[in-house]
Amino acid sequence: MGCSGCRVRLNSGKALSKVSVFFTMVLIFTYFFYCLTAFCDSAPRTIYSQRSSDRDYDTLDDHRRVLDELRSSPPPRPLLDAPPPGNRTDFAGAEHMDAPGQFPQQTPDAAIEQESAQNNGIPVSNTFGTKRFPQAIIIGVKKGGTRALLEFLRIHPDVRAVGAEPHFFDRFYDKGLEWYRNLMPRTLDGQITMEKTPSYFVTKEAPSRVCTMNCQTKLIVVVRDPVTRAVSDYTQTLSKNPGLPSFQSLALKNSSTGLIDTTWSAVRIGLYAKHLENWLQYFPLSHFLFVSGERLVTDPAGEMGRVQDFLGLKRVVSDKHFYFNQTKGFPCLKKPEGSSKPRCLGKSKGRPHPQIPSEVLQRLRDFYRPFNQYFYQISGQDFGWD
Numbered sequence: 001m002g003c004s005g006c007r008v009r010l011n012s013g014k015a016l017s018k019v020s021v022f023f024t025m026v027l028i029f030t031y032f033f034y035c036l037t038a039f040c041d042s043a044p045r046t047i048y049s050q051r052s053s054d055r056d057y058d059t060l061d062d063h064r065r066v067l068d069e070l071r072s073s074p075p076p077r078p079l080l081d082a083p084p085p086g087n088r089t090d091f092a093g094a095e096h097m098d099a100p101g102q103f104p105q106q107t108p109d110a111a112i113e114q115e116s117a118q119n120n121g122i123p124v125s126n127t128f129g130t131k132r133f134p135q136a137i138i139i140g141v142k143k144g145g146t147r148a149l150l151e152f153l154r155i156h157p158d159v160r161a162v163g164a165e166p167h168f169f170d171r172f173y174d175k176g177l178e179w180y181r182n183l184m185p186r187t188l189d190g191q192i193t194m195e196k197t198p199s200y201f202v203t204k205e206a207p208s209r210v211c212t213m214n215c216q217t218k219l220i221v222v223v224r225d226p227v228t229r230a231v232s233d234y235t236q237t238l239s240k241n242p243g244l245p246s247f248q249s250l251a252l253k254n255s256s257t258g259l260i261d262t263t264w265s266a267v268r269i270g271l272y273a274k275h276l277e278n279w280l281q282y283f284p285l286s287h288f289l290f291v292s293g294e295r296l297v298t299d300p301a302g303e304m305g306r307v308q309d310f311l312g313l314k315r316v317v318s319d320k321h322f323y324f325n326q327t328k329g330f331p332c333l334k335k336p337e338g339s340s341k342p343r344c345l346g347k348s349k350g351r352p353h354p355q356i357p358s359e360v361l362q363r364l365r366d367f368y369r370p371f372n373q374y375f376y377q378i379s380g381q382d383f384g385w386d
């Protein structure tokens with residue numbers, strides 16, 4: 001009895017081991033089948049496939065890290081390797097307004113990143129719309145009021161603009177048009193892409209280059225009395241280099257003759273007619289809008305009306321967006337895009353100018369007069385600087 005029990009146990013043991021061998025074989029077969037059809041993730045890989053997979057993770061990590069860095073820290077990094085001495089504050093985000101804040105002055109990358117950050121962390125601008133070449137560019141003039149104009153325009157829901165100055169058509173042209181297009185914010189159909197780089201107006205090659213991108217581009221030039229503009233330019237340089245020689249010693253070739261030194265950029269930039277002639281070789285006058293830098297201060301809404309008409313936009317930006325800030329001495333925005341606070345431009349916009357001897361200013365005024373007259377003639381607008 002005892003032995004027959006042993007046999008039964010022996011037989012059932014054999015049957016069990018046969019079943020387990022069968023299942024093991026099935027498992028091994030299935031495993032190899034999956035490996036052969038490349039679905040097997042746990043199979044040992046070749047060195048190449050391991051590397052490429054690591055690379056995928058690295059890339060993802062890199063993207064995540066860069067995005068995190070951009071989100072967590074405001075971007076103090078200068079956009080472009082070497083911004084020109086006269087424009088550094090435009091890149092570094094170094095401009096601070098009198099209370100309660102400042103307009104964005106940051107790198108293109110950061111400006112683009114901020115667009116997504118502004119949507120409660122939902123990268124709306126990264127997912128919708130298309131990066132397009134600008135249909136309109138503020139090409140000048142330096143110290144004319146270009147930042148104010150761009151920030152006023154950015155209130156408009158149909159305008160999307162790069163925050164910083166890309167300097168593509170003067171300094172970074174060799175990076176190629178795709179590089180430039182990539183700096184642009186995404187826009188939906190019907191929205192206008194814009195940028196401002198005031199040095200384009202005085203860059204010889206800029207007109208042909210802009211035309212190579214698109215000869216239909218609309219061009220906006222903010223012009224200001226060239227004498228005040230020169231002093232403003234000098235003030236900016238002086239703020240970065242307190243040891244700078246006096247304005248008069250730079251503006252005059254020699255004090256006894258009173259001849260103006262036209263090689264000094266602060267003087268040369270104010271020869272608007274000369275620079276405009278260069279642009280008119282590539283663009284008809286109808287492609288230009290000349291904005292008065294003076295009226296942009298005294299009547300921002302009026303000047304913005306002209307700009308919106310020129311761009312074919314609905315007149316959205318109006319009186320109700322501005323108030324005159326007595327402390328700043330300039331118009332400020334009641335409620336700029338993405339903020340609930342009223343804001344003025346940074347400290348480097350609208351700063352006090354040093355006292356310049358009146359005879360030097362008069363000498364400059366006399367020098368500019370014929371150029372101004374000629375500019376009024378070509379542009380068809382009298383800015384009343386004389």
Ligand SMILES: Nc1ncnc2c1ncn2[C@@H]1O[C@H](COP(=O)(O)OS(=O)(=O)O)[C@@H](OP(=O)(O)O)[C@H]1O
Nearest residue numbers: 142143144145146147148232330331345349350351
């Ligand atoms: N609303 C408002 N707030 C402050 N400043 C204003 C404003 N509107 C025009 N301006 C004038 O803009 C001048 C600076 O011009 P830009 O922005 O073209 O300068 S830059 O070329 O970008 O450096 C700046 O020149 P300065 O007064 O010499 O600082 C201002 O006079």
